Amino acid sequence: LPFSRGDTTKTKLKNKIIYLTDESYNSNPLSLKFAIENFDKQNNNNKYLILGDMLELGKFSKILHKKMSKIINKTSIRKVYVIGKHIKETFYAIDRKKRGRILRDKNEIYQLIKNDLNNNDHLMIKASNSTGLNSVAANIKKGKIYAI
Numbered sequence: 001l002p003f004s005r006g007d008t009t010k011t012k013l014k015n016k017i018i019y020l021t022d023e024s025y026n027s028n029p030l031s032l033k034f035a036i037e038n039f040d041k042q043n044n045n046n047k048y049l050i051l052g053d054m055l056e057l058g059k060f061s062k063i064l065h066k067k068m069s070k071i072i073n074k075t076s077i078r079k080v081y082v083i084g085k086h087i088k089e090t091f092y093a094i095d096r097k098k099r100g101r102i103l104r105d106k107n108e109i110y111q112l113i114k115n116d117l118n119n120n121d122h123l124m125i126k127a128s129n130s131t132g133l134n135s136v137a138a139n140i141k142k143g144k145i146y147a148i
Contacts, residue, residue, distance in 0.1 A: 003086055004038075007021070007022055008020065008022075009022065009140075009141045010136060011140055011141055011143055012062070012123040012143055013113065013136075013140075013143055015026050015056060015119070016117070016118060016119040016120075016121075017119055018117055018120075018121055018123055018140070019044075019107075019121070019122045019123070019125070019139050020123050020124075020125070020127075020137065020141060021035075021039055021042075021094070021122065021124040022067045022124075022125060022137040022141070023035045023124060023125060023126040023127075023135075023144065024052075024125050024126065024129070024131075024133045024134040024136070024137045025129050025134060026128060026129060027051075027052065027053070027054045027055075027126050027127050027128045027139050028054055028057075028128075029057075029064050029067065029068065032051075032068055032071075033068070033071050033133045034072075034126075035070065035124065035126050036049070036072060036075060036126075037071070037075075038043070038084040039077070039093075039122075039124045040076055040077060041097070041100075042122055044120070044121075045076065045078070046078060046118065046120065046122060046123075047075075047076065047077045047078055047080050047122045047123075047124070048077070048078055048080075048081070048100070048116075048121060048123045048124075049077050049079070049080045049104050049123075049124050050080075050081045050082070050083065050109060050112075050124070050125045050126070050127075051066065051068075051080065051081070051082045051083075051084075051087050051090060051091075051126055051127065051128065052082070052084045052087060052102070052117070052121065052125075052126070052127025052128065052131035052133045053065075053084035053085060053086040053087050053128060053131055054087070054127075054128055055086075055130060055131070056073045056128070061086050061089075062086070062089050064142040065086050065087055065089035065143065066089040066090060066093045068090045069090050069093035069094040069144070070093075072090070072094050072098065073094055073095050073098070077098060078098070078117065079098060079099070079100035079116075080094055080098050080099060080100055081100035081101060081102075081103055081109075081112060082102055082103065082145070083099075083102070083103040083106075083108075083109065083127075083133070084127070084131060084132075088102060095138055098118075100112075106132070106133075106135070106136050109133075109136050110136075110139075113140065122135075125137050127138075130144075
């Protein structure tokens with residue numbers, strides 16, 4: 001797979017290993033649905049999701065973001081974190097027990113990984129390319145989050 005389109009990377013970060021599924025190149029309702037369903041099939045109980053906005057949805061943005069919560073609620077994903085304006089619609093509609101938190105910036109993503117994820121946890125980042133989350137995924141893959 002091309003980078004940022006669903007590749008999973010085993011990454012050593014100081015004292016733990018994280019499995020990152022990088023879906024940071026594109027996000028639309030159909031690709032997000034398939035990415036979540038495929039991620040859910042991974043044989044691991046400790047799955048976490050960071051979602052950025054799906055862009056260019058126009059007047060349907062609010063309803064389409066909200067609709068994604070139904071897919072997430074059917075999964076074994078432990079916690080969902082969001083960053084962006086539109087994706088908050090998804091966050092507020094998912095089951096409370098699955099809600100991580102709303103992240104304000106990329107630095108909060110790094111703090112989340114450092115402080116909240118444990119050894120052998122699985123993380124998927126899914127967002128439209130222009131959200132810039134691909135740079136976060138690249139830094140995680142290189143193991144460079146502790147220098148940030």
